[in-house]
Amino acid sequence: MVAGGSGSGPGGADAEASAEGLERLTWLRAEVARHNRLYHAEDAPEIPDAEFDALVAELRALEAAVQPNLASTASPADAVGAPPSSRFAVVVHAAPMLSLDNAMDDAALADFDRRVQAGLGHTGLGDIGAVDYCAEPKLDGLALSLLYRDGRLLRAATRGDGSRGEDVTLNCSRLACIPRVLGAAAPRELEVRGEVFMTWSGFAELNRRQAEAGEKCFVNPRNAAAGSVRTLDPEVSAGRPLEFLAYGAVGAGGAALAGRQSELLDALAALGLPVSPLRACVSGLAGARAYFARIEALRGSLDIPIDGCVFKVDHFDLQQELGFVSRAPRWAVARKFPPEEAITRVLGITVNVGRTGALTPAARLEPVFVGGATVTNATLHNADEIMRLDLRVGDTVVVRRAGDVIPEVVRVLVERRPPEALPWPLPTHCPACDTPVARAAGEVVLRCPAGFVCPAQRLEGLLHFVSRRAMDIDGFGEKLLQQLLQSGRVQDAADLFSLTSADLLAMDRVGERLARRLLDNLAAARHTTLARFIHALGIREVGEATAALLAEVFGDIEPLMRAETSDLEQIPDIGPIVAAHIVEHFRLPAHCALIERLRAQGVQWETVATAPGGEGPLAGLTVVLTGTFALGSRETLRARLQSLGARVGEGVSRQTSYLIAGEAAGSKRAKAEALGVPVLDEAGLELLLAGERSPAPASA
Numbered sequence: 001m002v003a004g005g006s007g008s009g010p011g012g013a014d015a016e017a018s019a020e021g022l023e024r025l026t027w028l029r030a031e032v033a034r035h036n037r038l039y040h041a042e043d044a045p046e047i048p049d050a051e052f053d054a055l056v057a058e059l060r061a062l063e064a065a066v067q068p069n070l071a072s073t074a075s076p077a078d079a080v081g082a083p084p085s086s087r088f089a090v091v092v093h094a095a096p097m098l099s100l101d102n103a104m105d106d107a108a109l110a111d112f113d114r115r116v117q118a119g120l121g122h123t124g125l126g127d128i129g130a131v132d133y134c135a136e137p138k139l140d141g142l143a144l145s146l147l148y149r150d151g152r153l154l155r156a157a158t159r160g161d162g163s164r165g166e167d168v169t170l171n172c173s174r175l176a177c178i179p180r181v182l183g184a185a186a187p188r189e190l191e192v193r194g195e196v197f198m199t200w201s202g203f204a205e206l207n208r209r210q211a212e213a214g215e216k217c218f219v220n221p222r223n224a225a226a227g228s229v230r231t232l233d234p235e236v237s238a239g240r241p242l243e244f245l246a247y248g249a250v251g252a253g254g255a256a257l258a259g260r261q262s263e264l265l266d267a268l269a270a271l272g273l274p275v276s277p278l279r280a281c282v283s284g285l286a287g288a289r290a291y292f293a294r295i296e297a298l299r300g301s302l303d304i305p306i307d308g309c310v311f312k313v314d315h316f317d318l319q320q321e322l323g324f325v326s327r328a329p330r331w332a333v334a335r336k337f338p339p340e341e342a343i344t345r346v347l348g349i350t351v352n353v354g355r356t357g358a359l360t361p362a363a364r365l366e367p368v369f370v371g372g373a374t375v376t377n378a379t380l381h382n383a384d385e386i387m388r389l390d391l392r393v394g395d396t397v398v399v400r401r402a403g404d405v406i407p408e409v410v411r412v413l414v415e416r417r418p419p420e421a422l423p424w425p426l427p428t429h430c431p432a433c434d435t436p437v438a439r440a441a442g443e444v445v446l447r448c449p450a451g452f453v454c455p456a457q458r459l460e461g462l463l464h465f466v467s468r469r470a471m472d473i474d475g476f477g478e479k480l481l482q483q484l485l486q487s488g489r490v491q492d493a494a495d496l497f498s499l500t501s502a503d504l505l506a507m508d509r510v511g512e513r514l515a516r517r518l519l520d521n522l523a524a525a526r527h528t529t530l531a532r533f534i535h536a537l538g539i540r541e542v543g544e545a546t547a548a549l550l551a552e553v554f555g556d557i558e559p560l561m562r563a564e565t566s567d568l569e570q571i572p573d574i575g576p577i578v579a580a581h582i583v584e585h586f587r588l589p590a591h592c593a594l595i596e597r598l599r600a601q602g603v604q605w606e607t608v609a610t611a612p613g614g615e616g617p618l619a620g621l622t623v624v625l626t627g628t629f630a631l632g633s634r635e636t637l638r639a640r641l642q643s644l645g646a647r648v649g650e651g652v653s654r655q656t657s658y659l660i661a662g663e664a665a666g667s668k669r670a671k672a673e674a675l676g677v678p679v680l681d682e683a684g685l686e687l688l689l690a691g692e693r694s695p696a697p698a699s700a
């Protein structure tokens with residue numbers, strides 16, 4: 001660590017500030033040591049990494065300012081991990097397991113590159129050229145040392161405090177992710193270093209199992225991985241979804257394998273050790289920047305938890321030239337991603353009522369910058385989640401914002417709870433219409449059962465109706481719809497279509513031009529597709545895809561309105577819950593009346609095909625065409641079949657009477673066969689076109 005040794009410490013005039021500074025320093029030292037212990041020894045971190053980094057940075061700055069001489073003595077800011085736990089035998093590392101310096105932003109990465117160039121005697125003016133770096137993702141797990149002798153795993157150890165680690169051989173030798181035997185080319189002795197971690201999906205699955213068994217859930221994948229390796233029961237480790245990636249090898253064995261880090265990783269892979277497929281050799285600062293940008297863009301889609309990129313001077317001889325400072329090499333840096341977790345305070349808990357009456361609580365937060373944006377609200381999913389978190393107004397919480405995902409509260413720092421914070425009372429009444437709320441059996445969601453009567457549900461329902469993927473009526477935003485509802489001019493979706501220019505002009509911020517545009521948009525929306533229309537109705541659990549499927553299978557709205565759950569459950573992808581929601585929706589007279597009123601306002605939809613009951617010899621049959629036919633194009637054949645009364649669908653379901661398969665028929669044929677739907681060939685099609693209702697299926 002670089003500390004001011006020039007005597008530029010606080011002067012005598014600053015005695016008071018020094019007293020305060022000393023107090024803060026004492027507190028920071030204890031706090032940093034405590035969090036180090038919680039993170040490394042107990043696998044139970046209390047605060048996000050970024051908060052810890054901030055404490056360390058403050059401690060360093062204070063140490064340098066208040067007690068410059070202290071730099072020579074051990075500081076908790078320089079601690080690498082924590083001493084080994086007495087639960088394990090001690091392993092003394094032949095080469096210390098060091099930490100990495102962090103570069104929190106691009107300028108810090110540029111500083112690192114400059115330091116490397118200067119350390120290697122480069123002027124930075126391009127006379128020697130850019131330094132090659134081996135670039136790797138920074139895995140967020142637990143550092144592990146694996147010692148192989150004659151190609152066999154001899155010992156596994158954690159980092160511990162960097163010089164002395166914990167012997168976890170028993171636990172690691174049963175993990176599928178760690179090879180017990182290496183390829184024949186392995187040097188006689190090889191100490192591999194790498195990271196053991198848990199994927200996001202493995203972590204979610206483990207926590208699901210833990211919750212089911214009534215066991216404690218883990219805070220994050222790192223903590224879960226560390227807890228799973230540092231257990232006293234090898235059975236427990238073996239049952240945990242652990243992964244391992246090697247990122248280095250030390251000692252003579254490593255040197256014998258390669259002269260560069262990038263070659264070393266290839267050599268380790270050749271010996272059968274897993275290494276990151278995202279590793280790359282990049283040239284200079286520009287290459288490092290481009291790599292960082294690429295990995296940062298990928299981060300959201302990776303199942304592996306990573307918190308940055310590591311850049312290592314590629315050539316080992318150059319690494320040696322640069323050497324180490326107390327706790328980290330000069331030849332490597334960790335360029336960290338902006339933190340996705342931060343600490344803030346809960347100012348209040350609000351409850352929103354959704355389109356289907358679901359009550360969704362949200363935390364109102366003291367603004368905090370996290371995941372690249374300022375966050376003031378976080379979802380709490382449902383009331384159970386608040387109970388699970390035991391979240392109270394006034395609490396200090398950890399908020400997470402990863403990529404574009406809605407920010408959420410991950411946990412409460414109970415130790416920082418103000419004494420006056422009371423448990424949150426579950427809502428008993430709808431905040432929008434005061435109707436008592438109910439919870440259906442087996443559901444976690446509280447619901448307002450008032451439906452259309454509830455102003456919040458009415459507004460949400462209208463917003464959904466006009467939305468782009470439903471009726472696509474542009475210009476009707478939340479403010480305008482709210483005014484129209486409040487004025488009483490609009491009560492439901494059908495009223496939108498009877499709006500006049502005068503009605504619209506009476507609303508705030510609506511002028512002639514906007515009124516005309518809104519009326520034009522309404523006029524255009526009168527002609528829609530059946531799929532959009534079904535989607536717009538806002539039936540619970542019926543999203544865009546299900547609406548399209550229903551349109552295809554039923555062809556028009558009436559048969560869907562008449563469908564029983566048993567009909568609906570025949571359709572692939574429609575389960576009993578969705579089927580029940582559909583039937584319930586149309587059982588409500590108000591919902592059927594709305595459809596009639598929409599129709600009366602001129603709303604019409606293209607039927608997908610002639611509905612069953614169409615006239616002709618093939619009436620009541622539903623057929624699907626696939627492949628190509630000598631008898632004509634699919635469009636012509638579709639029209640001919642429809643003219644004979646058949647309904648022509650797009651997707652195969654149990655309701656399909658025949659799949660007619662021409663040349664090069666694809667997956668539909670397999671699906672029909674799986675569902676037991678008879679398949680006709682071109683000869684069968686000819687018979688159908690001649691009015692024969694039951695031609696013999698083609699032999700498979």
Ligand code: IVH
Nearest residue numbers: 098099100136137138139143195247310329
């Ligand atoms: S190299 C002397 N490479 O980060 C340098 N470390 O903050 C040794 N880590 O203790 C580390 N991914 O547990 C290196 N690709 C990677 C890494 C990596 C994750 C961890 C490792 C180390 C910590 C330092």
